[in-house]
Amino acid sequence: MRGDSLGRDRWIDYSRASKALLKLEHLLETPPKERMPCMVLHGDSNIGKTLIVAKFQREHPDHFDDVKGVEHRDVVVMQMPATPDQHRFYTALLFVLGAPHSASASLSVLERLARELLRRMAPRMLVVDEVHHLLAGNYREQRASLNLLKFLANDLKFSIVLVGTADAPLALATDPQIISRFTPFEVPRWRESDDLRRLLGAFEPVLPLRKPSDLMQRSIAQFVLSASDGLTGEISRLLNEAAALAITDGTEHITLEHLKHVANADG
Structure with a gap:
């Protein structure tokens, strides 16, 4: 659910x-x-x-x-x-x-x-x-x-x-x-910045995960930026699919590996 x-x-x-x-x-x-x-x-x-x-x-x-x-x-x-x-x-x-x-x-x-x-x-x-x-x-x-x-x-x-x-x-x-x-x-594409990290931080409370993901950490922010081409809609999709994967495998938080799995599946 x-x-x-x-x-x-x-x-x-x-x-x-x-x-x-x-x-x-x-x-x-x-x-x-x-x-x-x-x-x-x-x-x-x-x-x-x-x-x-x-x-x-x-x-x-x-x-x-x-x-x-x-x-x-x-x-x-x-x-x-x-x-x-x-x-x-x-x-x-x-x-x-x-x-x-x-x-x-x-x-x-x-x-x-x-x-x-x-x-x-x-x-x-x-x-x-x-x-x-x-x-x-x-x-x-x-x-x-x-x-x-x-x-x-x-x-x-x-x-x-x-x-x-x-x-x-x-x-x-x-x-x-x-x-x-x-x-x-x-409304420009995202680039590496504090605003991008704040955006990722704002996503975290609305994702239905039981553990914190620390999406603002540098490695995740850089990967999300690269995989999404700086598009807000793609950032949202990547995080949603990574969250779904984290629910399925029971980890209950998004890791860099989840994001890479989602991005590789797209490729």
Whole structure:
């Protein structure tokens, strides 16, 4: 049973993630104005961006106004369609808003419905994940999608946060106005540092092991860094699989040998 908990997503606090959450909170608290501040949260795949967004969304749950009979959603999170197309964008947005609609409806109908719903729900932030998908489109499609994002930010007076891989800033480079409005915030790969050791130390209490593993020791930190390529998601996977191995063999704590066994099994 203890091993079942290892596959679940768990929030592990670390300094860069905390700074990202503070930045998001600042954007959320910005009062409506003509030029709303926005952000692009970027970093390599599996570095932890989606978990940061999920944590922020949990901290700002939807709430229902019993008097007005309206659901309010402070933070709306959606994914950029794999093909950057305005029709697909509004279809994806309406889906996360829970709005029934016809996929064959015209772009103008989808846009009007989405804007009406957003005004009713009164979100203060729209988060668009996988924004690097913009690069899959041609120049015209990229510009149209970026203009759509600017329009929504201006029309509804909320902040927009774009989330994507290291290529995400490149997706915005075709529009100088977008670049000037969206402040970049990078979640970099880990390197050998006190912050990395603190991250490993933060993992230890949440692993269902009966004995301490001393994950902050230098040899373990160096091996985990090398085997994970500095990716938060890979660090989590390595530790979870090593913990499962330690439960199975009865040692009840993670050793360097457990980690090497897991890493060699991947190879």
